[in-house]
Amino acid sequence: MPAPAPERLLDREYRLLLVGVVCLITVVAVEAMAISTVMPLVEEDLGDLWLYGWVFSAFYLGTLVGVVAGGRTADRVAPVVPMVTGVGIFLVGLVVGGLAPTMAVLVAGRFLQGLGAGVVPAVAYVCVGRGFPAALRPRVFAVMSTAWVLPSLISPLAAAEVAETFGWRWVFLGLIPVVIAVAALGVPAVRSVPPSTTIDPGRVSIGSILVVAIGAALVLGGLALDQPVPALLIAGTGAAVILPAYRALTPSGTLRARPVLPATVLTRGVVTYAFFSADAFVSLSMVAVRGTTARTAGLALASASLAWTAGSWIQARFSLRWGPARLVRLGGSLIGFGVLAMALALWPEVPIGVWVVANMLSGLGMGLAYTPLSVLTLAEATPGAEGRATSALQMSDILGVALGTGLAGVIVNVGDRWGLTDRTPLLGVFAVAAMMAVGIVVLAGRLRQTERRLTATPVP
Numbered sequence: 325m326p327a328p329a330p331e332r333l334l335d336r337e338y339r340l341l342l343v344g345v346v347c348l349i350t351v352v353a354v355e356a357m358a359i360s361t362v363m364p365l366v367e368e369d370l371g372d373l374w375l376y377g378w379v380f381s382a383f384y385l386g387t388l389v390g391v392v393a394g395g396r397t398a399d400r401v402a403p404v405v406p407m408v409t410g411v412g413i414f415l416v417g418l419v420v421g422g423l424a425p426t427m428a429v430l431v432a433g434r435f436l437q438g439l440g441a442g443v444v445p446a447v448a449y450v451c452v453g454r455g456f457p458a459a460l461r462p463r464v465f466a467v468m469s470t471a472w473v474l475p476s477l478i479s480p481l482a483a484a485e486v487a488e489t490f491g492w493r494w495v496f497l498g499l500i501p502v503v504i505a506v507a508a509l510g511v512p513a514v515r516s517v518p519p520s521t522t523i524d525p526g527r528v529s530i531g532s533i534l535v536v537a538i539g540a541a542l543v544l545g546g547l548a549l550d551q552p553v554p555a556l557l558i559a560g561t562g563a564a565v566i567l568p569a570y571r572a573l574t575p576s577g578t579l580r581a582r583p584v585l586p587a588t589v590l591t592r593g594v595v596t597y598a599f600f601s602a603d604a605f606v607s608l609s610m611v612a613v614r615g616t617t618a619r620t621a622g623l624a625l626a627s628a629s630l631a632w633t634a635g636s637w638i639q640a641r642f643s644l645r646w647g648p649a650r651l652v653r654l655g656g657s658l659i660g661f662g663v664l665a666m667a668l669a670l671w672p673e674v675p676i677g678v679w680v681v682a683n684m685l686s687g688l689g690m691g692l693a694y695t696p697l698s699v700l701t702l703a704e705a706t707p708g709a710e711g712r713a714t715s716a717l718q719m720s721d722i723l724g725v726a727l728g729t730g731l732a733g734v735i736v737n738v739g740d741r742w743g744l745t746d747r748t749p750l751l752g753v754f755a756v757a758a759m760m761a762v763g764i765v766v767l768a769g770r771l772r773q774t775e776r777r778l779t780a781t782p783v784p
Contacts, residue, residue: 333463341455342464344513345448346471347506348407352414352441353475355499356383358483359434362492369492372427381544382431383438384726385537386417388719390442392533392573395715398450399708402519404511410443411507415500422496433496442718449714451517453702461702462640465695469636476629480622520708532569536719539566540726547730550737570723574716585704585713587770589720591652592697594767596724598656598760599690601732602663603628603683605753608736610679612746613670624679628687635691648696649771655693656764662686663761667754670747693764700771732756 333342359379367376390410397406417436424430452464483495490498542562549555571579578586606628607621639651662685669678697717705713732753739749 331457331460333460333467338456338460340513341451341516342467344510345451345464346467348411348444348510348514349448349468350471350475351499351503351506352444353472354479354502355414355418355437355496356441357475357479358495359383362483362487362495365487365492366430367427370424370427370430375427375431378431379427379434381541381726382435383441384544384722385541386435386438386440387442388438388537388540388722389533390439390444391446391718391722392442392536392715394443394446395450395711395713395718398447398711399520402515403447403450403454403517403711404515406443407447407514408507408511410440410447411503411511412440413443414440415503416440418496418500418503422493422500442722446711446715446718447514449698449702449718450711451514452698453705453710453714455517458703459644461699462643462695465698466633466636466640469691469695470633473629473633477626520710532572535569536566536573539563539569540723544726544730547734550741552738555734566723570719573719575713578716578720581767581770583770583772585701587767588697588700588704589713589716591764591767591771592694592717593720593724594760594763595652595656595659595690595693595697596721597728598659598663598757598764599686599728600725601728601760602666602686602754602757604729605732605736605750606666606679606683608746609666609670609750610676613750614672614676614679616676616679620676621679624683627680628683628690631684631687632691632694635688635693636695637691638688639692639695643696643699647772648700649768651696652693652771653765653768655689655691655696656761656768658685658689658692659764660689660758660761662689663754663757667751667758670750670754689761728757728760 331338363376363379366379390413394406394410413436417433417438417440420433420436421430422433424433448468452461452468456464486494486498539562542565543559544562546555546557546559546562549558567579574589575586576582578589581587581590603625606624607618610616610621610624611618635655639646643651662682665678665682665685668674669676669682698714701713701717702710735752735756736749739746739752
């Protein structure tokens, strides 16, 4: 009797869900990429420069709440319920942002946008866990990663054109019909994913979620202060607030990197810290230190996005053969080499082209290391509690980005206050990122036990 044909990503039973999930993530990515482009025009119109950074921080804080609430709710009810709720909150945030009379109202709108934007990927992860077999998940996550590439290349240019032609408010308001159209396509597909029937994962800990958000706000707010003593006191208080709540919302043993799921969650935060803390200062390094144009710096950043996607597809092809520990170790090594190359490229004797190569190495490493951690989480999650596990993963993910960029900003600000050359603090930023990359390589050894859980029929 002939063996059954292997399941494929575009088979009829998976096609609609794949398209629906990817479309929902893409529209969130478009908005996330567009806002940084138009913020100078927003500030010129609304003023309150001191709230400029909080336009971005509020989005991160909302996302923190959204990923935990969305993922855990999806364990208790059908995933379509939190997905519709998240899309609705995102739409409200777009309306508030587009009509904001002051910068403070815009910050509130950005929090709502982040809240909705956090729910969407959290529920999407649950849909991947329940809607696709294990052998297809690496490719699904590769497609989801690709959904961020086109927005990263097109959104800044499109947002600038819309803002110059119609005004910055239409960067928000113009997305409303797009979101509604995408939701009309994606929500019916998500409706096909059933609710959990295996276990009752317990109540969603709203208090712990809010405590994490408040603690993160204190850390980010403290890091933004110019006075070192108040900055350390406020940021330290925020860290003390975050730690117990983080323990409550993540698998037991996460901070000790206990195999396997706890180590996976911790590793994700280290990965995002290493990559984004360096990536956020590539443009500053190239323009302020090497004297390049912003366009050249944009080319280097775009190369990282493209390489990230390439890495995601490479891991999708070899995930079952190589195993997650090997992929994460290789990815961490490439991030480390890329960051070290960035540090070397701060000197004028090094060709500018090295920046592109360095960003490609770092992006390729992210593609290899990032997605296997998502696959690992679904493989190790208790059936019916995929949302609890993936929301913890994404919370760690966001904290890694926020703390990585925030602490790197502190290093640069301290260097500026001490009168150091631009190169010196940026060397510190890249050195810390390289040390975190070493941490990725070390933590990869805690993921080995999972490889036996990922055996499945390879996808040709």
